[in-house]
Amino acid sequence: MRGLWCSTRGWRVTALARGDEAWTATLDVGGRTETCQARVVVNAAGPWADRVAALARGNAAAAAVQLRLVKGSHIVVPRIAGAEAGFLFQNIDGRVVFVLPFETAFTLIGTTDVAISGSPAVATCSAEEEAYLLAAANRFLARPLERGDIVWRFAGVRPLQADEDQSNPSALSRDYALDLSGAGAGTAMLSIIGGKVTTYRRLAEAVMDRLAPLFPGLRPAWTASRPLPGGDIPNGDFDLYVEGLSRLYAWVPEAMMLALARRHGTATREVIGDARRLEDMGPLFPGGLSAREVGYLVANEWAMTADDILWRRTKAGLHATLAGCEEDVTAAVRALLPSKRP
Ligand SMILES: Cc1cc2nc3c(=O)[nH]c(=O)nc-3n(C[C@H](O)[C@H](O)[C@H](O)COP(=O)(O)OP(=O)(O)OC[C@H]3O[C@@H](n4cnc5c(N)ncnc54)[C@H](O)[C@@H]3O)c2cc1C
The missing domain is CATH 1.10.8.870 (Alpha-glycerophosphate oxidase, cap domain)
Incomplete structure (x- = not known):
């Protein structure tokens, strides 16, 4: 199928080949291989964006994406008595740690900044990070938390823009960057680096602005006041x-x-x-x-x-x-x- 766009719908892209008029993406569909075609590849693979861009390496239209991966871990404890609101605690290292009501019965405490290399998929909250978060929170809590209070811990990986001069992971920019290549040839790849949930709509509009020249006649942005699915309360x-x-x-x-x-x-x-x-x-x-x-x-x-x-x-x-x-x-x-x- 040759469409204007196709979504990977949660299936893994295993290869990207650029033809004269379209990219062909090979997808792993639960063990079965399928392909789909599109003029533009939007690489929104988060901390895997460099790996997805690398799938297209060898194609003139694909530039190498360079990321710095910074792990952020969180711990979850039963709801701290009285902590029905969110708090930001200033830690002694100058970072802030947030303490947020989570679900209906829990408190979420995060986060850390730990530079990692290797696969983002295996990042976990380390014992050192647990101790760091407990100590940061305990500076302010009337009843100190202990390791045994932790119900769940998890880590996320921030895909940040590589800045070779910056060794402190906390100081790397949290802003997003868009890397567009191959636009002149009409079959482009746009890689998204970094970003925030809170600014997702701005980011999406910026992506569409960058791609608009490739799709003459595209309607202007229309999502600004459109609720997300289920959000029209x-x-x-x-x-x-x-x-x-x-x-x-x-x-x-x-x-x-x-x-x-x-x-x-x-x-x-x-x-x-x-x-x-x-x-x-x-x-x-x-x-x-x-x-x-x-x-x-x-x-x-x-x-x-x-x-x-x-x-x-x-x-x-x-x-x-x-x-x-x-x-x-x-x-x-x-x-x-x-x-x-x-
Ligand atoms: C520790 C931490 C704290 C954060 N705090 C905040 C905050 O306070 N406020 C805020 O607004 N944002 C925050 N963020 C950022 C926010 O989480 C991200 O901006 C957001 O999750 C990005 O969503 P995404 O869907 O673009 O990318 P991701 O959620 O990273 O998703 C990328 C997707 O690409 C898929 N993928 C990878 N490889 C392939 C492939 N080959 N083929 C197909 N799919 C592939 C992955 O499976 C994944 O589902 C934080 C992030 C972290 C890690």
């Missing part, structure tokens, strides 16, 4: 919206309704679908997760693995861990996935 009044849902689905337990509404907003009704009683939601799991929601996430949000469901699309894994049944829940969710997914 009437009058923006979330509490009132949940009250309405609770009246409509009186059989859904309060905590489950809140969890569904927080995750799906106005798409909650689609998740519940034609269920008329709690049994229709299928097996239930901690964190308000149900077999029906798992099916929705697979069908609509490209969830492929148990981790996608329990840790990425929802944080039900956290509630399962607190309840001491994470392994059983993981196995049960895995059994619900179509085909043999990991």
